[in-house]
């Protein structure tokens with residue numbers, strides 16, 4: 513399976529094995545089997561924060577995409593890792609539940625949001641979490657309560673653990689208000705970010721107290737390109753695939769931008785996107 517078909521940047525070569533479990537139980541079995549067979553394993557959610565290598569991956573990729581069950585109990589929702597984040601934001605309006613508005617405009621899955629602690633100025637995914645179920649690399653299942661986890665900016669603190677389900681708590685709300693807030697936040701993001709172009713969101717983490725996008729902009733890198741990989745003219749921290757860019761083009765562009773920012777401002781930027 514070509515990873516370029518599964519990543520929002522549309523880059524990445526073949527994976528040797530591609531696993532698509534439909535339930536957390538099937539995922540645990542697949543993880544256990546890869547562990548027994550000593551096959552390296554990577555977990556793929558929505559593919560929206562990944563830079564997959566042109567050489568592909570000589571191991572197994574486990575895609576959570578088919579793990580989509582949702583259990584609702586009042587304002588508690590237990591979500592399988594493959595549930596789509598944009599879908600969830602829209603369901604919340606229909607279900608009169610508030611708490612997810614700030615996640616509008618973020619692609620990807622619940623598992624990815626847990627892993628990366630997705631979010632921004634309107635809140636972090638871990639703010640909503642009561643507990644998660646994870647698999648360790650031998651395929652054994654465990655429950656982690658919120659208090660047992662240590663999420664920080666752009667890192668849910670899972671380490672090697674694989675997110676299987678997340679139980680989140682929303683609050684009752686008025687559909688009109690939820691809808692208006694969602695629309696307002698989406699308009700704000702659409703004005704600042706190239707949401708309709710092919711990207712994996714922000715390339716670099718924000719440095720303490722600063723904005724990577726602003727530093728890239730101030731260093732004159734907007735519009736820079738390597739092949740079909742381009743630094744967005746709209747938001748400097750978004751790297752776009754405007755055609756047939758390869759992972760190597762994106763890496764070269766990222767390295768050029770890192771050294772320009774370092775030279776101009778003295779700040780070292782660190783990748784937010786996970787390189788495979």
Ligand code: EPU
Nearest residue numbers: 632633634704713714716717718723725726729746747748
């Ligand atoms: N700015 C510029 N030029 C640019 C980009 C930004 O001057 O090219 C300025 C803006 O005008 C603003 C400041 O930099 O004054 C911050 O920009 P913005 O509000 O767009 O937020 P950000 O810090 O660049 C972060 C997250 C985004 C998240 C937004 C909104 C990171 C790396 N980025 O961006 O997350 O959507 O806040 O909450 O933490 C992502 O991680 O993939 C991502 C998109």
